[in-house]
Amino acid sequence: MTEILGFDLLGLIGGLCLFLFGMNIMGSALERRAGDKLSALIGKLTDNRMMGFLTGLGVTAIIQSSSATTVMVVGFVNSGIMTLKQSIGVIMGANIGTTVTAWILSLGGIGEGAGVVLQLFKPSTFTPVLALVGIVLYMFTKSSKKQDTGMILLGFATLMFGMDAMSAAVSALRDNEAFCSILTMFSEPILGVIAGAILTAIIQSSSASVGILQALSSTGAVTYGAALPIIMGQNIGTCITAVLSSFGANRNAKRVAVVHLSFNVIGTAILLTVLYIVRATLAPPLLSVAADYVGISVAHTCFNVICTAILLPCAGLLEKLACRLVPDAKVEETETELDERLLATPSIALEHCYRFTEEMANCAIESLRASMAAIGNYSDSKAEELMAAENKVDHYEDVIGNFLVKLSSHNLDGSDSVRVARLLKVIGDLERISDHSINIVKSAEEIRNKDIKFSASAQGEIKVLSEAIDEILTLTLKAFVNEDLASAQTVEPLEQAIDKLKDEMHLRHIYRLQNGRCSIETGFVLSDILTNLERVSDHCSNIAGCIIETAHNNMNLHEGIRAIKSEDPTFWDTYKKYLGKYTLPEMQRN
Numbered sequence: 001m002t003e004i005l006g007f008d009l010l011g012l013i014g015g016l017c018l019f020l021f022g023m024n025i026m027g028s029a030l031e032r033r034a035g036d037k038l039s040a041l042i043g044k045l046t047d048n049r050m051m052g053f054l055t056g057l058g059v060t061a062i063i064q065s066s067s068a069t070t071v072m073v074v075g076f077v078n079s080g081i082m083t084l085k086q087s088i089g090v091i092m093g094a095n096i097g098t099t100v101t102a103w104i105l106s107l108g109g110i111g112e113g114a115g116v117v118l119q120l121f122k123p124s125t126f127t128p129v130l131a132l133v134g135i136v137l138y139m140f141t142k143s144s145k146k147q148d149t150g151m152i153l154l155g156f157a158t159l160m161f162g163m164d165a166m167s168a169a170v171s172a173l174r175d176n177e178a179f180c181s182i183l184t185m186f187s188e189p190i191l192g193v194i195a196g197a198i199l200t201a202i203i204q205s206s207s208a209s210v211g212i213l214q215a216l217s218s219t220g221a222v223t224y225g226a227a228l229p230i231i232m233g234q235n236i237g238t239c240i241t242a243v244l245s246s247f248g249a250n251r252n253a254k255r256v257a258v259v260h261l262s263f264n265v266i267g268t269a270i271l272l273t274v275l276y277i278v279r280a281t282l283a284p285p286l287l288s289v290a291a292d293y294v295g296i297s298v299a300h301t302c303f304n305v306i307c308t309a310i311l312l313p314c315a316g317l318l319e320k321l322a323c324r325l326v327p328d329a330k331v332e333e334t335e336t337e338l339d340e341r342l343l344a345t346p347s348i349a350l351e352h353c354y355r356f357t358e359e360m361a362n363c364a365i366e367s368l369r370a371s372m373a374a375i376g377n378y379s380d381s382k383a384e385e386l387m388a389a390e391n392k393v394d395h396y397e398d399v400i401g402n403f404l405v406k407l408s409s410h411n412l413d414g415s416d417s418v419r420v421a422r423l424l425k426v427i428g429d430l431e432r433i434s435d436h437s438i439n440i441v442k443s444a445e446e447i448r449n450k451d452i453k454f455s456a457s458a459q460g461e462i463k464v465l466s467e468a469i470d471e472i473l474t475l476t477l478k479a480f481v482n483e484d485l486a487s488a489q490t491v492e493p494l495e496q497a498i499d500k501l502k503d504e505m506h507l508r509h510i511y512r513l514q515n516g517r518c519s520i521e522t523g524f525v526l527s528d529i530l531t532n533l534e535r536v537s538d539h540c541s542n543i544a545g546c547i548i549e550t551a552h553n554n555m556n557l558h559e560g561i562r563a564i565k566s567e568d569p570t571f572w573d574t575y576k577k578y579l580g581k582y583t584l585p586e587m588q589r590n
Helices: 009-033 035-043 049-063 066-079 084-097 099-109 116-120 123-140 144-175 177-185 189-203 206-217 224-237 239-245 251-281 293-325 340-344 346-373 380-408 414-449 456-482 485-514 520-551 557-567 571-581
Strands: none
Touching (some): 009 049, 009 206, 066 084, 066 340, 084 099, 099 144, 099 206, 224 293, 340 380, 456 485
């Protein structure tokens, strides 16, 4: 290979590219593979600092990126999922969680003279095996989880090959005077901090920049005196990702980026001061000793642990500092409902969509219930409230639908893809339920304006049907919110019973019309009400069907409903139970 400036520049570039690419695909696959765990960790968040700290540590250790964690936190705060107070502990935990990567990379420093047991942990010993297993899982399995596991192994193998390539490329620099003089310059702590911050800001990953420093340490020219300031600077440089992510966010989200930056700057200032004092008073020989892979990992971990130990008790002061640097706006800001920053972690973005859809479901169902109550008790104020609720449901549909479309363009695993498709169907049915509430309240308005009077029989029949509709709404909401299959499976039998109720009510109306006990005008209004209520039950059936079919990773809704009717032995028993429960009152024939 071409030797340039006394070392293999092309080899260094190639190794760096492999290293960064491997780290990227491994991190992305880890996020997808650990989606459920991430959601569970975030769900346990409280205002307890230690719980937040452990959450940040755990999430970052899983996805191998403190930058991804802090961007996630900015999105959470911007969307109102997390408070600024909760985020501080998570950020501090993320700084320690990111040290796991350095320890994994330190395996590359195991020398040829190490014992047999240690040699087994050397990447060159097991990386080819991991790559083989990874390619088999990725290419020859159909399970998305197994494919993600394969990508994790392939990503790890790629970054380790890149690490070896970088180390080999710079090995010739051991005796290069120009290179050694540059590193000697970085022994001046301020310059070292600046160099570490700039490098990390450019590649936007402290884990990657620590890996590069470890590769350079293989030359034996990187002393602890040079490595320590660079490591401090790397922690500052990694804040650039959160700062960039906060652009366009609300003030609390900007404060998260300020807390992240303040934490690392203050921690660096404290330990840099200590380093200057130690150098001036003790001049320890350790600072002149050549650093190795493990030594850099130890230094990286110690720096982050010490900073956290110092500043975790001062989390409240950091919060006040952030609020002072980013003061409240004169005009109250609103939280972003579904922040696109959440798309960086699809599994958590999908969970937030579910929470938002629950709000939409409650709004749509309460609107329908209010419209049924208005049939005999209409008022203009109630109609205005229902119209406002309808607009709110329409807004939910637009926001959730657009977000889900963007989410579906990301690399989702099979189960998440099915859940996205399910939600898109569900929000459409919820919006239609809300539309029917407006249709019903318009019928109620017509009843009042035209002074239409239903017969006692018709009123009793509407009451029975309304009770059945109320139950199917309750079952549907319970099935969706709790992913309750038992409730979902009872929706379709009730929907069938409602269909029969509607048909029988139509026949009864025709009988009353023929006997002069009902007017044509009354019949039109009654028919509109019955049609809207029956269609509401259809949409409830669609939602329940989505829940059932998603549980089986199948989105063929109509086929699933046919299977329920033909294969479920309890279906017709449940149907008969509902027919008995919702029996129309005896019809007066005289």
